[in-house]
Amino acid sequence: MAKGDPLLILKNLKAYYPSKKGLVRAVDDVSLEVREGECVGILGESGSGKSSMALAIMGLFERVARFSAGASNDPELRRAFEKGLPGSKDMPGVGGSVIFRGKDMSTLSQEELVAIRGRELSLIPQGLGHALNPQHSIGHQTAEPLVVHEENIRLLTLKRKVLEYLGLVQLADANLRFVMDPGSFSGGESQRILIAMALIAGPYMVIADEPTSALDVTVQAQIMNVLRMVRDEFDVSLLLISHDAGVVAEMADRVAIMYAGKIVEFASAVAAFHEPQHPYTMGLMSSFPTIAMMQMRAGKKPRLRGIPGDPPDLCNIPKGCAFHPRCQYTIDICKEEIPEYREVKPDHFIRCHRYGDIVQE
Numbered sequence: 001m002a003k004g005d006p007l008l009i010l011k012n013l014k015a016y017y018p019s020k021k022g023l024v025r026a027v028d029d030v031s032l033e034v035r036e037g038e039c040v041g042i043l044g045e046s047g048s049g050k051s052s053m054a055l056a057i058m059g060l061f062e063r064v065a066r067f068s069a070g071a072s073n074d075p076e077l078r079r080a081f082e083k084g085l086p087g088s089k090d091m092p093g094v095g096g097s098v099i100f101r102g103k104d105m106s107t108l109s110q111e112e113l114v115a116i117r118g119r120e121l122s123l124i125p126q127g128l129g130h131a132l133n134p135q136h137s138i139g140h141q142t143a144e145p146l147v148v149h150e151e152n153i154r155l156l157t158l159k160r161k162v163l164e165y166l167g168l169v170q171l172a173d174a175n176l177r178f179v180m181d182p183g184s185f186s187g188g189e190s191q192r193i194l195i196a197m198a199l200i201a202g203p204y205m206v207i208a209d210e211p212t213s214a215l216d217v218t219v220q221a222q223i224m225n226v227l228r229m230v231r232d233e234f235d236v237s238l239l240l241i242s243h244d245a246g247v248v249a250e251m252a253d254r255v256a257i258m259y260a261g262k263i264v265e266f267a268s269a270v271a272a273f274h275e276p277q278h279p280y281t282m283g284l285m286s287s288f289p290t291i292a293m294m295q296m297r298a299g300k301k302p303r304l305r306g307i308p309g310d311p312p313d314l315c316n317i318p319k320g321c322a323f324h325p326r327c328q329y330t331i332d333i334c335k336e337e338i339p340e341y342r343e344v345k346p347d348h349f350i351r352c353h354r355y356g357d358i359v360q361e
């Protein structure tokens with residue numbers, strides 16, 4: 001595959017959880033493409049479905065959703081995967097397709113998926129708390145993706161590789177500390193270790209889910225440096241998930257904006273940050289001071305206004321365009337029909353009935 005070829009293609013991806021309140025439509029009809037060598041940012045408010053999308057891409061969504069349903073001890077939720085939830089014709093689980101390097105992931109066996117995960121496609125999960133196993137040394141855990149995929153790897157080679165990758169992410173004193181367990185490392189150091197784990201087997205693509213959000217500001221800047229190094233020096237595509245527009249603006253070539261489980265705009269970073277076309281993107285960008293500064297530097301008049309109201313409950317998404325109760329441009333059709341996701345210019349996708357007809361004040 002050459003730089004620019006499609007590496008990951010999502011087609012009408014859906015990922016629904018069962019819950020006591022009904023079906024949670026966490027990812028709903030998402031279509032997206034990540035190309036060889038690029039960084040695509042996924043930006044959206046908390047609860048818009050970003051992590052669920054990452055889990056669905058990794059082939060882990062069903063397992064997590066079933067685990068939560070099982071843990072709830074509610075027999076109806078446990079049965080929901082086989083019989084559905086009362087009052088809903090849609091089933092929990094994953095629908096649509098995830099095509100990675102030309103392979104439809106839904107047609108692969110568990111063994112084939114395990115062979116891909118970690119080696120070809122890896123995830124830096126959200127939330128440092130549960131990501132590292134407190135029972136094993138960080139050296140052991142960093143080595144794991146290699147051990148899983150290369151059974152006969154020699155111990156010395158393994159140690160050399162672990163130290164090489166912990167060094168690349170600039171973990172201080174890695175050669176002395178790789179035998180320690182995760183409890184001995186700070187949040188920023190744990191994030192460095194997770195990045196090393198995601199890279200060690202040489203994947204084609206890394207999904208980083210909120211890699212800076214659990215950290216304080218100075219540590220965030222250090223992790224951003226590591227991610228920039230990954231983007232610039234590794235031959236890897238990145239899907240960078242964040243609710244912080246500043247993080248995405250610094251890294252991404254293209255940006256997808258997610259609202260209530262759907263992508264509402266997908267465009268080059270320049271277009272998304274400087275000339276957003278979807279009313280939600282306009283509002284979202286206007287709520288970030290860092291983006292306002294960026295727009296000012298580009299000679300534009302920033303509008304710091306934000307978006308009134310709250311995102312919807314994903315068990316009870318408003319009819320028509322999910323954004324209509326908060327949108328200042330709503331017309332009748334917005335309350336009735338879900339807008340189509342369409343390519344309005346080359347590489348610029350929008351989900352809005354009024355594209356081309358909105359004049360920003």
Ligand SMILES: Nc1ncnc2c1ncn2[C@@H]1O[C@H](COP(=O)(O)OP(=O)(O)OP(=O)(O)O)[C@@H](O)[C@H]1O
Nearest residue numbers: 017024026045046047048049050051052068243314
């Ligand atoms: N295991 C689960 N069972 C049921 N519902 C879930 C589960 N995990 C997440 N959800 C719901 O799915 C929706 C999307 O959640 P998700 O974690 O994907 O959003 P997010 O965009 O990653 O949010 P954040 O920015 O806070 O990480 C939310 O309504 C959330 O409550």
Ligand code: SF4
Nearest residue numbers: 321324327334352353
């Ligand atoms: S479809 Fe209508 S409600 Fe939705 S964003 Fe566009 S103008 Fe606003």
Ligand SMILES: [Mg+2]
Nearest residue numbers: 050051052126
């Ligand atoms: Mg998340």
